Amino acid sequence: MTPDYTLYLVTDSTPAILGDRDLPSVVRAAVKGGVTVVQYRDKMSETVDLVRTARQLHEVTRAHNVPLLINDRVDVALAVGAEGVHVGQEDMDLASARKLLGPDAIVGVSVGNADEAKAATAGGASYISIGAVFATPTYASSCLSFPQPQLSNNNVKRVRKENTKSILGPPGVRAILSCLRGYSPSIPVICIGGLNFSNIPRVLYQSRTSLDDPALSGVAVVSAIVAAQDPGVAAKQLRAQINTPPAFARPRMADSVAGLGEAEAKRRCLVEDGRVKAEMVVDVLRRVAETTPICHNMTNLVVQNFAANVALCIGASPIMSTTATEAPDLAALNGSLVVNVGTVTPDALANYQQALAAYNEKGGPVVLDPVGAGATQLRRNALRTLLSAGYFDVIKGNEDEIKAVATTAGAGAGIDTAAAQQRGVDSGASTLSDAQKAELVRAVAARERNVCLMTGRHDFVSDGARTFKVRNGHKFLGAITGSGCTLGTTIAACLAVKRDDTLLATLAGVLMFEIAAEKAGARPDVTGPGSFVPAFLDALWTLQGMYELGKADWLDAAMVDVCDV
Numbered sequence: 001m002t003p004d005y006t007l008y009l010v011t012d013s014t015p016a017i018l019g020d021r022d023l024p025s026v027v028r029a030a031v032k033g034g035v036t037v038v039q040y041r042d043k044m045s046e047t048v049d050l051v052r053t054a055r056q057l058h059e060v061t062r063a064h065n066v067p068l069l070i071n072d073r074v075d076v077a078l079a080v081g082a083e084g085v086h087v088g089q090e091d092m093d094l095a096s097a098r099k100l101l102g103p104d105a106i107v108g109v110s111v112g113n114a115d116e117a118k119a120a121t122a123g124g125a126s127y128i129s130i131g132a133v134f135a136t137p138t139y140a141s142s143c144l145s146f147p148q149p150q151l152s153n154n155n156v157k158r159v160r161k162e163n164t165k166s167i168l169g170p171p172g173v174r175a176i177l178s179c180l181r182g183y184s185p186s187i188p189v190i191c192i193g194g195l196n197f198s199n200i201p202r203v204l205y206q207s208r209t210s211l212d213d214p215a216l217s218g219v220a221v222v223s224a225i226v227a228a229q230d231p232g233v234a235a236k237q238l239r240a241q242i243n244t245p246p247a248f249a250r251p252r253m254a255d256s257v258a259g260l261g262e263a264e265a266k267r268r269c270l271v272e273d274g275r276v277k278a279e280m281v282v283d284v285l286r287r288v289a290e291t292t293p294i295c296h297n298m299t300n301l302v303v304q305n306f307a308a309n310v311a312l313c314i315g316a317s318p319i320m321s322t323t324a325t326e327a328p329d330l331a332a333l334n335g336s337l338v339v340n341v342g343t344v345t346p347d348a349l350a351n352y353q354q355a356l357a358a359y360n361e362k363g364g365p366v367v368l369d370p371v372g373a374g375a376t377q378l379r380r381n382a383l384r385t386l387l388s389a390g391y392f393d394v395i396k397g398n399e400d401e402i403k404a405v406a407t408t409a410g411a412g413a414g415i416d417t418a419a420a421q422q423r424g425v426d427s428g429a430s431t432l433s434d435a436q437k438a439e440l441v442r443a444v445a446a447r448e449r450n451v452c453l454m455t456g457r458h459d460f461v462s463d464g465a466r467t468f469k470v471r472n473g474h475k476f477l478g479a480i481t482g483s484g485c486t487l488g489t490t491i492a493a494c495l496a497v498k499r500d501d502t503l504l505a506t507l508a509g510v511l512m513f514e515i516a517a518e519k520a521g522a523r524p525d526v527t528g529p530g531s532f533v534p535a536f537l538d539a540l541w542t543l544q545g546m547y548e549l550g551k552a553d554w555l556d557a558a559m560v561d562v563c564d565v
């Protein structure tokens, strides 16, 4: 019988995680709650104790028809008649473990990259476990910070090695999963590393680019169950969560192009015969004006006032709040969030993460503006932290910022572009052709399973399936501070009212913003960036009046090209 890997528990017997409870009763509660596989992992105990505990655990798991696997120790698995073992890259090799345990035993292998995954698959692993998805204190607290005089030098080395495993993030997991497509599509694959109640839905979602992609067979957790106050309740909640699509999962054309049907795919094309479908764009903007969505900005110190004014001029209701404790209340108001790292600090970063979690839980749209992300190490780190912390519906930035996003994710994410040393918050000279820009935004959107917008004289936007180039805008936008940031605010307002097509909402925001800029820049009294700013706010305000009237002819100015990537 093929084991069910849906919720795979890896045990941890150290006081920091297990506390003063006994492991068999924690495991009993966990399997009753819905754990489907148990791996007994104990790097510290003497063999005699390992065998005794493994026996107790096996009694518990057998009673619930759940396989028990022993970490590393084939001898212990044989001694207690466990269903199998789990080996790492540093442990006994797969072939020897298989030989000792026989063809029916479960032999799982930890992998950290595509080559290891392919080797384990070819070598006859029963399943593979990809990790580490996120950094986790579990190994550190369980092994290194806890004095273990009996730990041999070899064990110390091995433990250190595990602690320094590279962090893959969901994109790294997906890269490995997709390498296995066509190679061995049927091998069960799970992932491990820092997984818990708040990040499992996103990992399951972002580890696939589309519904046609191979999916994970399950997730492995340690402290989310072993350290939980009630391991049984924790297991039950995790099982329920694994089976429920996350609140932020929206219908995406990229997910199901084939399943959409020709009529629906065409309807969502947005551009027909070289012209943008004006009524669809106007519908989004009218909804903003009529419903006044809350637009929560966690933005930099430079643009607070400008961003609030832009939001008001397009008909949204801005609130500039950088304190995460009020984010759950704001997320409940059905609006959207902008996370703009323009003046990021360590405290601010912690607040962004909490607010992101609050919006992700409610399914409220979130825009990430990684301002200056390619300029300093602090910003690169902040970007890495945010990309692992939650799901962003839209990531927007100038060329250098999008390059930073593309090169940030975990190993194996595989977007082929060079990171750029950004000049402050502005982008340096462009080094990419139009085709490369189109491919870059498509690849980021596909990797993150969201929408990516790269701004500049011309903008490129993609949801992984549809990619457009927008040729609107005005040179004064590039000559004032905060044009990119306030475009993020504008897009967030559109996302709040158009949740079933993130790309359309983004395109609507871009067009309104840039055509307003063209109208402002064309005014005879606008002679430079200084006079442009108030004229731009006026133009946004005037356009808002037009869509309230249902007028769409201003969109004749839209210049949107379909990119063939």
Ligand SMILES: Nc1ncnc2c1ncn2[C@@H]1O[C@H](COP(=O)(O)OP(=O)(O)O)[C@@H](O)[C@H]1O
Pocket: 397, 398, 399, 425, 426, 427, 455, 456, 457, 458, 459, 472, 473, 474, 475, 476, 477, 478, 479, 482, 483, 484, 485, 487, 513, 514
């Ligand atoms: N030279 C330009 N001509 C037309 N539009 C521009 C120009 N430079 C920037 N923009 C527009 O200004 C907005 C912000 O883009 P950008 O300046 O790239 O962002 P940032 O301020 O984040 O660096 C976008 O709408 C973009 O299209």
Ligand SMILES: Cc1ncsc1CCOP(=O)(O)O
Pocket: 300, 301, 302, 303, 342, 343, 371, 425, 480, 481, 482, 483, 484, 485, 486
């Ligand atoms: C100048 C500056 N410094 C930190 S944030 C910021 C504003 C950047 O605005 P934008 O990226 O929209 O031009």
